[in-house]
Amino acid sequence: MKTLFFSFFALLLLVGCSSKQEIAQRAVLKQTGEAKSGLVIVDMLADFGIEKWEGNRSVDTVVVHTAYSVEGEPYDPKNVYNIFKKYNVTSHYLIGRDGVIYRLADENDLAHHAGKSKMADGREGVNAFSIGIELINSQTDYPTKAQYTALAKLIKDIKTRHKIEHIVGHKDIAPTRKSDPWNFDFNELAMLLEN
Numbered sequence: 576m577k578t579l580f581f582s583f584f585a586l587l588l589l590v591g592c593s594s595k596q597e598i599a600q601r602a603v604l605k606q607t608g609e610a611k612s613g614l615v616i617v618d619m620l621a622d623f624g625i626e627k628w629e630g631n632r633s634v635d636t637v638v639v640h641t642a643y644s645v646e647g648e649p650y651d652p653k654n655v656y657n658i659f660k661k662y663n664v665t666s667h668y669l670i671g672r673d674g675v676i677y678r679l680a681d682e683n684d685l686a687h688h689a690g691k692s693k694m695a696d697g698r699e700g701v702n703a704f705s706i707g708i709e710l711i712n713s714q715t716d717y718p719t720k721a722q723y724t725a726l727a728k729l730i731k732d733i734k735t736r737h738k739i740e741h742i743v744g745h746k747d748i749a750p751t752r753k754s755d756p757w758n759f760d761f762n763e764l765a766m767l768l769e770n
């Protein structure tokens with residue numbers, strides 16, 4: 576019932592309320608949910624950039640990205656979503672500057688977030704066995720404290736469902752094409768994951 580309630584709120588968020596209302600609703604969502612489970616995820620499911628997966632997808636990697644929108648307010652999650660739509664790509668999760676986590680794709684489905692990519696162990700096509708998480712951020716900015724906290728909580732949650740062996744940045748698996756996650760501190764994340 577609680578889940579239904581949250582989903583309803585998430586739906587409300589999507590149908591275009593004024594930004595002040597939206598922020599207020601997000602705050603309500605966050606507080607109410609955090610009291611219960613420590614993790615709140617707002618559904619903003621993409622109907623693009625996804626391949627439905629038959630059976631259980633085997634996942635052992637999390638890929639961290641950063642992105643912003645080149646159209647409109649660069650840090651507005653809806654604008655970032657629209658840019659993804661334009662290029663027919665998506666991550667599984669998107670984390671706003673305020674630490675709100677949006678679910679764009681089901682973890683069991685393959686999401687097109689990494690492109691042509693290769694792990695240090697030689698495996699190619701990282702999308703097939705990874706979960707992609709985008710933090711809203713630009714090359715000249717830094718991820719916020721709220722984003723690190725939310726990311727760590729999310730990865731801990733993902734680890735309850737998948738045996739995660741690798742947490743990598745996009746640039747680690749596509750070094751000639753990609754430079755994200757920009758200004759991201761993996762030591763900070765590692766520290767939060769230990770707590």
Ligand SMILES: [Zn+2]
Pocket residue numbers: 639640641688745753755756
């Ligand atoms: Zn990326």
